[in-house]
Amino acid sequence: MKDLLTIKDVEKSFSGVTVLRNININLAEGEILGIVGENGAGKSTLMNVLGGVYIKNKGSMTLDGEDYNPLTPKEAKDNGIAFIHQELSLFSNLSIAENMFIEDFPKKKIGGINFKSIVRSSDEYLRNYGLDIDPKEKVENLPMGTRQVVEIIKSLMMNAKIIIFDEPTTSLSKPEKEKLFETIRGLKRKGVSVLFISHIIEDVLTLCNRIAVLRDGGLVGTLNTEDANQNEIVRMMVGRELSKVYPEIEKEIHEDPVLEVTGFNQGQTLKDVSLSIRKGEIIGLYGIIGAGRTELAKAIFGVDHIDSGTVRVNGHLIDSLSPQTCIEKGMAFVTEDRRIEGLLMSKPVRNNITLIKINDILNRLGVINRHVEKEFSDKMVDSLKIKVSDADIQPMLNLSGGNQQKVVFGKWVINQPDIFILDEPTRGVDVGAKFEIYSIIGQMAKDGSGILFISSEMEELIGVCDRILVMKKGRISGEVVRKDFEQETIGNLAL
Amino acid sequence: MKVKAFIQSNTIFLLLILAFIVSAIFVPHFTSSYNLKNFLLQSTDLLLIATGLTFIVLNGGIDFSVTSVLALGSVVGAYIMALSPLSATPVIAIPVAVIVMIAIGGTVGAVNGVAVTILKIPSFIATLSTQLIFSGLAILFTKKVASRTSIFGLPESFFVLGGEGKAFLVPIIIALFFSALAYWILEYTRFGRHILSIGTNPKASFISGVPVKRVIFTLCLLSGLYAGIASVVLTARNQAGISSMGDSMFISIIASIVIGGTSILGGSGGFKQTLLGVLFITLINNVMNLMGIPWFITMIVQGLMILFAALSDFIIKSRKSFFQAVS
Numbered sequence: 001m002k003d004l005l006t007i008k009d010v011e012k013s014f015s016g017v018t019v020l021r022n023i024n025i026n027l028a029e030g031e032i033l034g035i036v037g038e039n040g041a042g043k044s045t046l047m048n049v050l051g052g053v054y055i056k057n058k059g060s061m062t063l064d065g066e067d068y069n070p071l072t073p074k075e076a077k078d079n080g081i082a083f084i085h086q087e088l089s090l091f092s093n094l095s096i097a098e099n100m101f102i103e104d105f106p107k108k109k110i111g112g113i114n115f116k117s118i119v120r121s122s123d124e125y126l127r128n129y130g131l132d133i134d135p136k137e138k139v140e141n142l143p144m145g146t147r148q149v150v151e152i153i154k155s156l157m158m159n160a161k162i163i164i165f166d167e168p169t170t171s172l173s174k175p176e177k178e179k180l181f182e183t184i185r186g187l188k189r190k191g192v193s194v195l196f197i198s199h200i201i202e203d204v205l206t207l208c209n210r211i212a213v214l215r216d217g218g219l220v221g222t223l224n225t226e227d228a229n230q231n232e233i234v235r236m237m238v239g240r241e242l243s244k245v246y247p248e249i250e251k252e253i254h255e256d257p258v259l260e261v262t263g264f265n266q267g268q269t270l271k272d273v274s275l276s277i278r279k280g281e282i283i284g285l286y287g288i289i290g291a292g293r294t295e296l297a298k299a300i301f302g303v304d305h306i307d308s309g310t311v312r313v314n315g316h317l318i319d320s321l322s323p324q325t326c327i328e329k330g331m332a333f334v335t336e337d338r339r340i341e342g343l344l345m346s347k348p349v350r351n352n353i354t355l356i357k358i359n360d361i362l363n364r365l366g367v368i369n370r371h372v373e374k375e376f377s378d379k380m381v382d383s384l385k386i387k388v389s390d391a392d393i394q395p396m397l398n399l400s401g402g403n404q405q406k407v408v409f410g411k412w413v414i415n416q417p418d419i420f421i422l423d424e425p426t427r428g429v430d431v432g433a434k435f436e437i438y439s440i441i442g443q444m445a446k447d448g449s450g451i452l453f454i455s456s457e458m459e460e461l462i463g464v465c466d467r468i469l470v471m472k473k474g475r476i477s478g479e480v481v482r483k484d485f486e487q488e489t490i491g492n493l494a495l
Numbered sequence: 496m497k498v499k500a501f502i503q504s505n506t507i508f509l510l511l512i513l514a515f516i517v518s519a520i521f522v523p524h525f526t527s528s529y530n531l532k533n534f535l536l537q538s539t540d541l542l543l544i545a546t547g548l549t550f551i552v553l554n555g556g557i558d559f560s561v562t563s564v565l566a567l568g569s570v571v572g573a574y575i576m577a578l579s580p581l582s583a584t585p586v587i588a589i590p591v592a593v594i595v596m597i598a599i600g601g602t603v604g605a606v607n608g609v610a611v612t613i614l615k616i617p618s619f620i621a622t623l624s625t626q627l628i629f630s631g632l633a634i635l636f637t638k639k640v641a642s643r644t645s646i647f648g649l650p651e652s653f654f655v656l657g658g659e660g661k662a663f664l665v666p667i668i669i670a671l672f673f674s675a676l677a678y679w680i681l682e683y684t685r686f687g688r689h690i691l692s693i694g695t696n697p698k699a700s701f702i703s704g705v706p707v708k709r710v711i712f713t714l715c716l717l718s719g720l721y722a723g724i725a726s727v728v729l730t731a732r733n734q735a736g737i738s739s740m741g742d743s744m745f746i747s748i749i750a751s752i753v754i755g756g757t758s759i760l761g762g763s764g765g766f767k768q769t770l771l772g773v774l775f776i777t778l779i780n781n782v783m784n785l786m787g788i789p790w791f792i793t794m795i796v797q798g799l800m801i802l803f804a805a806l807s808d809f810i811i812k813s814r815k816s817f818f819q820a821v822s
Contacts, residue, residue, distance in 0.1 A: 301702070303701070303702055323701055323702050323703070323704045324704045324705075324706060326704075327703075327704040328704075333702060335699075335702060340696075340698060340699070341698050341699050341702055342699055342702075343696070343699060344691075344692055344695040344696050344699060344700075344762075345695070345696070346695055346762060346763065347691070347692070347695055347762075351688065351691075351692070355688070355692060355700075355703050355705070356703050356704055358685050358688060359685070362684075362685055365684070366684045366685050366686055367683050367684050367685075368683060368684065368685060368688065370683075411703070
């Protein structure tokens with residue numbers, strides 16, 4: 001097979017800081033190349049150079065034998081390079097057909113969009129890819145997996161030769177994931193090349209022909225999948241042997257419950273949910289997407305209203321449930337989406353870390369003791385190993401995903417809560433940072449906190465939790481204790 | 496590199512100095528002590544009212560009703576000092592009038608606050624309505640008590656607050672004091688931190704236990720109170736209660752805030768910026784006035800300046816969010 005794309009000695013730096021150096025990668029026609037690396041290793045930057053978002057400083061790229069130097073994303077697109085982002089770029093308030101043709105609507109003679117024709121051709125495309133859905137359906141009504149496939153079809157419609165996938169599996173359920181892989185293999189058979197960026201090494205091993213590993217902006221090496229195994233890839237990614245995936249922390253579970261939730265009802269989303277967490281206990285909450293896990297977390301924390309139900313912390317009833325009262329009673333909530341619900345993205349690290357703690361470092365006039373504030377924030381940056389050049393001025397936007405997530409943890413941990421509600425705390429976080437987050441969770445439990453750990457990754461729940469609750473259609477469908485942990489049992493309760 | 500960064504973060508300050516130098520050289524009478532005094536006095540009420548509104552803008556909201564506070568405060572205050580039974584004893588009438596004028600600001604602010612936080616009406620609509628209501632009330636009130644549109648005959652000692660004669664530093668000190676107070680609140684208090692965090696991300700702030708509603712209510716109140724204080728200063732300077740006071744002022748207020756560099760989208764900016772913006776806008780108005788440029792040309796110039804300032808803010812923000820999306 002001939003090489004479709006060659007990247008040679010590419011280098012990129014931002015204001016003097018080199019973020020990519022000496023990258024040499026080639027991609028053959030109809031090949032699936034996996035690109036792995038920790039957060040901040042340079043995967044996204046490399047893809048942005050390819051996609052015309054950033055312009056490289058050094059090196060050369062050739063596409064189909066010709067010099068390739070995209071200056072804008074449009075130029076990259078015209079050259080047949082499509083980019084499927086982590087956050088999908090479909091317009092959820094429009095129909096599938098409108099989305100597929102949004103860049104170039106066919107017009108009627110008298111002006112106006114020829115809707116009949118776009119619906120007809122969209123229908124044809126969808127059928128070709130085995131999707132039996134109405135092209136007039138609004139995108140917001142589609143499950144995540146289907147949306148992704150729609151986006152893939154859209155890029156194929158525009159004659160993409162190379163499709164770049166950025167962390168495509170993070171928000172997919174298992175069957176959706178398998179379907180996506182099948183679609184990607186189909187692309188390969190058609191001669192389309194794929195660059196597959198992922199944190200999840202298993203996925204890369206299952207799907208890709210070759211795997212390129214990046215670390216600190218440089219290429220560590222490229223492996224043939226047959227010769228690769230998980231341990232080796234992890235070692236290349238982090239530059240050391242990661243013997244343990246989950247930390248071992250000796251801790252004690254006390255008798256007294258720290259959190260008791262009883263009789264939670266909320267419309268169609270929550271039905272008679274009750275649970276209790278003891279001091280020092282880590283409880284997993286598993287379920288498929290739409291089972292009501294996030295809704296439950298938000299309801300317990302008073303973010304959303306409930307129809308009925310009570311919450312007791314250390315035996316005391318919380319009168320009016322709101323984030324404020326919950327925080328006062330010693331609860332913490334790491335939300336699923338850190339950009340939308342967790343952080344002040346344009347503000348510096350320090351303002352984020354001390355947002356809650358600030359209540360304790362005031363004098364009587366409400367004036368912040370900046371000295372103490374700085375001490376607290378520096379301590380958190382240190383103890384959570386948050387990589388930041390200057391916590392006082394560097395905005396959250398400039399931090400990598402893993403470091404952003406550590407800041408979210410930091411702003412709650414600093415308050416030493418008794419109860420920790422964690423909604424997908426390791427999503428979009430690399431292997432090394434995951435271990436650190438598990439360690440933080442374990443340490444909090446050891447210090448006597450009760451933890452509710454929501455995750456779609458069953459393995460991590462099995463690795464970390466003392467007990468796993470499973471939700472299904474708004475109800476708790478079962479409970480499994482540590483000695484009975486088994487993927488199949490838990491999976492069956494969820495489906 | 497450093498020079499560039501300095502220019503970027505101090506654009507408005509440098510522009511102000513430049514405009515001042517150019518005016519001093521080319522505009523006749525600009526540097527006369529009469530004009531400079533006038534220039535400073537003109538900026539006092541604008542500074543007070545723009546500072547109050549900056550609180551709301553930092554939070555991502557808007558308050559159109561501030562100009563109605565100027566009018567209503569002015570005529571009610573003037574009535575107390577010139578026409579009411581109290582007017583016979585200025586020693587009592589003046590403090591009562593000042594308190595009532597500021598309280599009117601507080602009342603309008605509280606009404607806005609209830610409308611926005613409890614009735615959940617967007618501040619754009621809520622304050623547009625209250626602006627109309629209280630401006631109308633001001634005219635109605637004046638017609639009832641004075642059968643005219645203005646009330647004259649205020650006690651002379653009240654004019655001290657407007658900078659009459661030797662007291663010209665009084666309003667300047669008042670305005671600078673309240674501007675500095677606002678700066679202190681924003682930079683050093685928890686309340687200030689809460690304003691910025693809600694302006695940046697209301698949802699994350701709510702989940703982090705920030706009392707979002709209480710903060711927004713307090714901001715509405717503050718904006719009203721500052722407008723009330725501005726009403727005192729402006730009435731004293733005009734030496735009359737005028738029911739149309741502040742009618743055409745809103746554009747200058749918004750222009751000062753936006754040109755200073757506070758983002759109309761909330762979350763960034765501050766009171767130092769508003770102070771610079773106020774001086775800049777007052778300077779432009781003053782110079783145009785001295786040069787005999789008709790008011791409609793001043794309008795066009797102000798419009799262009801706002802457009803330019805807002806554009807640069809939006810461009811920077813949208814570029815940021817663009818990089819956010821791709822990286």
